[in-house]
Amino acid sequence: MKYDLIVVGAGHAGCEAALASARMGKQTLLITININNIADMPCNPSIGGSAKGIVVREIDALGGEMGRNADKTLLQIKMLNRSKGPAVRSLRSQADKVTYKKEMLKTLEATSNLTIKEAIVADLLVENKKIVGITTEDNETIYCKACILTTGTYLKADILVGDKRTPEGPHGEKRANFLSDNLVKLGFKLLRLKTGTPPRIERSSIDFSKLSREDGDDEELTFSFDDIAYYDYKNQVPCYLTYTNEKTHKIIMDNLSKSAMYGGFYEKLGTGPRYCPSIEDKVVRFKDKERHQLFLEPESLYYDDIYLQGFSTSMPHEVQEKMVHSLKGLEHAKILRYAYAIEYDAIDPLQLKPSLETKVVENLFTAGQINGTSGYEEAAGQGIIAGINAVLKLNNKEPLILSRSDAYIGVLIDDLVTKGTIEPYRLLTSRAEFRLLLRSDNADLRLSQKAYEVGLLSEERHNELLEKIKEINELEEEIKNVTFPQYKCNLSEYLKRPEVKIIDYTDKFSKKYDKEVLEQVEINHKYEGYINKAKKEAEKMIKLGxxxxxxxxxxxxxxxxxxxxxxxxxxxxxxxxxxxxxxxxxxxxxxxxxxxxxxxxxxx
Amino acid sequence: MNDTIVAISTALGEGAISIIRVSGEDAISIVNNIFKGKDLSKVASHTINYGHIIYKDEIIDEVLVSVMKAPKTYTKEDIIEINTHGSIAVVNKIMEILLLKGCRLAEPGEFTKRAFLNGRIDLTEAEGVMDLINSETELTRKMAVNEISGKVSKLITDLRDNIVALISNIEVNIDYPEYEDIEVVTINKIKTEVKYMKEKLLEILKLSEDGKVLKDGIKTVILGKPNVGKSSLLNALLEEDKAIVTDVKGTTRDIVEGNIIVGGVKLNLIDTAGIRESNDVVEKIGIEKSLNLIDEAELVLLVLDGSEELTEEDKFLLDKTKDKKRIVIMNKDDLESNNTYNKDVIKISAKAGIGIEKIKERIKELFNVGAFLSKNLTFFTNVRQITLLKSAIESLEEVEKGINEQMEIDMIEIDLKLVWEKLGDIIGANYTEELIDNLFSRFCLGK
CATH class of the missing domain: 1.10.150.570 (GidA associated domain, C-terminal subdomain)
Incomplete structure (x- = not known):
């Protein structure tokens, strides 16, 4: 059997990589340990968030699937940082974990050139420092011209709870036992990383009347530029908010020695993420803080689990019980799944080129958590780029490399391959120096033409893009002709005033413009000075580039x-x-x- | 690797000793080759060795040779310093031999350039050293030492830390918008910080501009009607302080036209030629030119005649210079006093050399010289740094503008980041094209 491209792992990175490759015309094989776990969300039931939401928009603008799939499975969505400037606004959604997987599988199965196979990859076949195929743990050999590893947290994964270390992947899945050792044999340097997940609580055991409610935004929002809302914004599923308290903190401090992370059971532990600390970390490090915020997020409409965001821990089960019961509204809560920490192998991303091809083995690409990142969105963003570049490589074309002024995905990959990482890397708005250029609203204008040129974006989406650009140009002209004699200026200048909104002048235009077109023009003028400054700074970087x-x-x-x-x-x-x-x-x-x-x- | 360079490190001239410095991979072997005494390749590092420089069996000089092995040296390379007797002939001969033996004559500042390129000093320090080399007075020397000590960098680093704290707080607010337990940066907080930073930077700018004037020399014009005694004043100033500025190479002691040092402060006299040749500035060059002179000048010495009442010309000059840093000097104090003008004047007799000291004191006062000499002031003295400093202040003003226009906090932050970067550029914390240009221009890098 021979494929153009094999993608190993069907998480968020693997799905995007396989779809990009198949859509660009390559015979693609997607290998997963468990077909029912494709596009699984093993941690929070949420897509988007600060900076991450913009990545989802970028994936969509590039012709990827994550945005569309999240739109189809929304439980709740809101625009973060609405009160701040346009650069930092970002979508965050609660997605239904059950339908998210189902919808993604449907899309994969309906894509031509794409085959899905259940197996565990054990080794890579490399000839003359070039990948030629893979072998599975069942000793099957499959040949390929290029390969993308998107193994997530499954490489030699260990689950840590209290003093127990169990060799398995997220929620008891099988782990990949041999691949990482074989990567070392090929010359890769590995990192050992760690992350964690909080307990899941049975919905009916929570007293929501004691908790404050967090709703989605009161308007229709979508990740995808397709702009199809699959949900009813008046009927979103709420989240709830609770807090830790003195009692919780005492339980944690009293039992600290039982925590996998603090108990000293292991000589050496993987490095965990600073920005996503366990609750014991938070309590130990911020001793004077009286309480910590916890969000209760629904995982799905099809089962009862409520995700307790902010309460990730590696305490033994009986301590977790006490901790959870100390929380307001959760006094009688029933834990359906206990929190755990997970340790896994990743490769040092400094061994990657900006195309995400490894420097060690030609035509071998890696994306997602194997590269030391954390987060579904970060994984998917790398996945689509690895997919595109693997195909371009096979076609003898130059790789698609997004710069730091093109996209958050560009920032992410540049950080990884230039600075490396010692902890699971999370994208933050502060990592992007030109974020005024990298807005949620203009992801299509930044990236869709590039995606069209490499052959991933559909003809239909490309036409929509051209139409949007045309309308923006038309409106730019029109606002010059709307004048305000009393202020001696036209609308293009008048828009610079903070209180002036373009929406109030639509009756002065020759036609009805799309709201995204209006938004672009308004932002261009309102923030013109700042945008120019950002562009000037970006040019310096481009010049050195x-x-x-x-x-x-x-x-x-x-x-x-x-x-x-x-x-x-x-x-x-x-x-x-x-x-x-x-x-x-x-x-x-x-x-x-x-x-x-x-x-x-x-x-x- | 780098070739081995040589230069005379002491000023050329008849002194008790002269030092020839050699730096580079072959420094020790080349000097060892012409040295009779201990085997320099075997002596311990940082030792001084007695011996003779020998060339073609002839003793050239009796010398002390300091051997300093890399990396703990000024350039981080092997360095040899030959202490010779100060005769020009001897020094030149030794230089000639070293060049013949494979050394290359160092370019101006090349030792410092190597220290910088080898990572021993940072850019501000390198600039400080260049300034030190070029310093002509005790004052400018102190200023340069200030730069080298890194005090300037420290202050800028502190201000940058303030900005980073503010920025990272804003960033946290953006990245974790739903977390209520993080302090939210308010516009008022930014206002307070910006006000403080602007005050600080303006203070440094003010000092820097004064400092720059002192370093480069104060552009000074001596004004007065014909025969009032301008040239005698000039001569008296020269007479007082025989220190005459020499040119950069230190090889000649000719008077550099127009530069004199008065009380340790360098004055660049504008249109000295005018004073000397015609004794009559205003008349010779006309009103318009003299107005230009006043415009250009950083210090005006306005000379009046104490023996007679103010003329129209005097009044005109008094009026035109009233907003400048000026010293009004009443000359001919040895004659009968007939001038009733008495607002803040210094009475002197240029001919008798009376009152010159007072002028010197006043100059020091006007330019805050005492403070520069005694206090630990922090300021910049080169154009690159001052320009960036101004630019950072401009960005702070942009922040204020954004606040007034009710811009969102993350927009205002863009200008805050620019302030941070520009301050970083000053101390060479960022790589920029300007930095490279500066390096090429100051250190004659490349070809």
Whole structure:
């Protein structure tokens, strides 16, 4: 059997990678340990969030599936940071875990060129440092021209609860026992990472009357630029809010030695994420804090589990019982699934090119948690890029590399391959220096043309994009002709005033413009000064990005580099001066020295 | 690897000793080759060794040779310093031999350039060293030492830390909008911080501008009607302080036209030629030019005649210079006093050399020299840094503008980030094109 491309793992990264590859015309095989767990959400029942919501929009703009699939399975959706500027607004939804999987499987099965297979991959077949196939734990060999590893948290996963360590994947799934050892044999350096998930509570055992209710936004919202609302915004499923209290904190402190993380049962533990600490971490680190916020989020309409966001822990079950019962509204709560921490192998992402192809094995790509990230959205964003670039590689085309001023996905991948990571990496708005350019509202304008050019975006979506651009240009002209003699200005200038909204002047236009078109034009004018500043800063970066570093550069020959800088440059081998400036340990003076060397190099 | 460079480190001239410095991979072997005494390749690092420089069996000089092995040296390379007797002929001969043996004559500032490129000093420090090398007075030397000590960097780093704290708080608000237990940054908080930072930066800018004037020399014009004694004043100032500025290379002691040092402060006299040749500035160059001179000047020495009443010309000059830093000098104090103008004047007799000291004191007062000499002030003295400082202040003003226009906090933050970056550029914390340009221009990098 031979495929163009094999995708190993069918989580959020794997689904996007396989869909991109198949849609771009490659015979694609998607291998999963359990077909019923495709596109599973093993942790929070939520898609989007600050920065992450924009990633979902970007995936959609690139022709990916996550946005559309989330739209089909919404329980609740809201726009975060509405009171702040347009740059930081981001969608967050509660998605139904059952229908999310079902809808994604439906899409995968309906996609031509795509085959799904249940198996556990044990090893990679590599000839001349190039991938040629895989073997499964059942000793089956399948050949391919390119391969994308999207194994999530399944590589040698261990579940940690109290002093118990169980070798299995999320909620008792089988783990991949051999693949990571074989990756080491091929020359990969591994990281051991850790993350955790909170307990799930039975809905009927919670006294919601004691809790405050959190609703979705009172208007129709969608992730996808298809703009189809599958839900009734007047009938969204609410979330609820509760808090830890003194009693909870006392239980935690009294039992700290029983926690997998604090008990000292293991000599060495994987590195956990700082931004998503366990509740014992929070209590220990912020001792003077009287309470911590906890959200109760519905997992699905088809079963009873309520996700207790903010309460992830690795305490033994009996302590978890006490902790949960100390919470207001949860005094009689029944825990359906206990919280746990999970440890897994990942590869050091510094071994990747910006295309997400590994530097170690040609035509082998990796995406998602195997690259040291956390989060469904981060995984899917890498998945679609790995899928696109694997196909482009097979077609002998240049890879699609999104810059930091193109997309959050560009920021994410650049951070991974340039800075590496020591903890599960989460995308934050603060990681993006040009976020005013990377807005939720303009993801299509930023990315859809690129996706069309590489052959992923549909003809229909491309036409819609062209139409939208045309309308924006028309409206830009029209607002110049709407004048306000009393202020001696036209609407394009008048819009700069904070209180002026374009929606109030639609009767002055020759036709009815789409609300997204109105929004674009309003933002362009209201924030013109800031947008120009951001563009100017981005141009500096783009200029340095054009200064290529030859692939075969010998850093030993660059005199005067500091030792640390030389080692880092040698390891990461940045493609451009711009990328080199972001490597920690490479100082401005090292860059200056490198520039001087390159000047001479290119002159000779 | 780098070639081995050599230069005379002490000012060329007849002194007790001169030091020749050699830096680079072959420094020790080259000098060892012409040195009779201990085997320099075997002596311990950071030792001084007695011996002779020998060339073609001839003793050139009796010398002390300091051996400093990499990396604990100024350039982080092997360094040899040869202490010779100060004769120009001897020094030149040794230089000649070293060049013949494979050293290359160092470019101006090249030792510092190597120290910078080898990562021993950062950009501000390197700039400080360049300033130190070029410093002509005790004052500018102190300023340069201030730069090298990193005090300037420290202050900027502190301000940047303030901004980062503010920015990261704003960022947390954005990334965790639903968490109520995180302090929300309010517009008022930003206002307070920005006000504080702007005050600080304006203070530094003010000092920096004064400092720059002092470093580059105060553009000074001596004004007065014909025969009032301008040239005698100039001569008296020169007579007082024989320190005459020499040019950069330190090889000649000719008077550099127009530069004099008065009380340790450098004055760049504008149109000295005018004073000397015609004795009659206003008449010779006309009103318009003299107005231009006043415009350009950072200090005006306006000379009046104590022996007679104010003329129309005097009144005109008094009026035109009233907003400038100026010293009104009543000359001819040795003659009978007939001038009733008495607003803040210094009475002198240029001819008799009376009252010159007072002028010097006043100059120091006007430019805050005492403070620069004694206090631990923090300021910048080079154009690159001052320009960035101004630009950072502009960005702070943009923040204020955003606040007034009720912009969202994350928009205002864009300008805050720019302030942070510009301050970073000052201390070389960011890599920028300007940095490279600066390096190329100051350190003659590349070809």
């Amino acid at each position: 054009k200064k290529q570093i030859p692939e075969n550069i010998d850093y030993e020959k660059v005199d005067n580099l500091a030792t640390e800088a030389r080692q880092k440059l040698e390891k990461i081998r940045p493609r451009t001066i711009d990328q080199a400036t972001r490597i920690s340990g490479v100082n401005p003076s090292d860059i200056a020295i490198l520039m001087v060397y390159l000047k001479r190099y290119y002159n000779e």
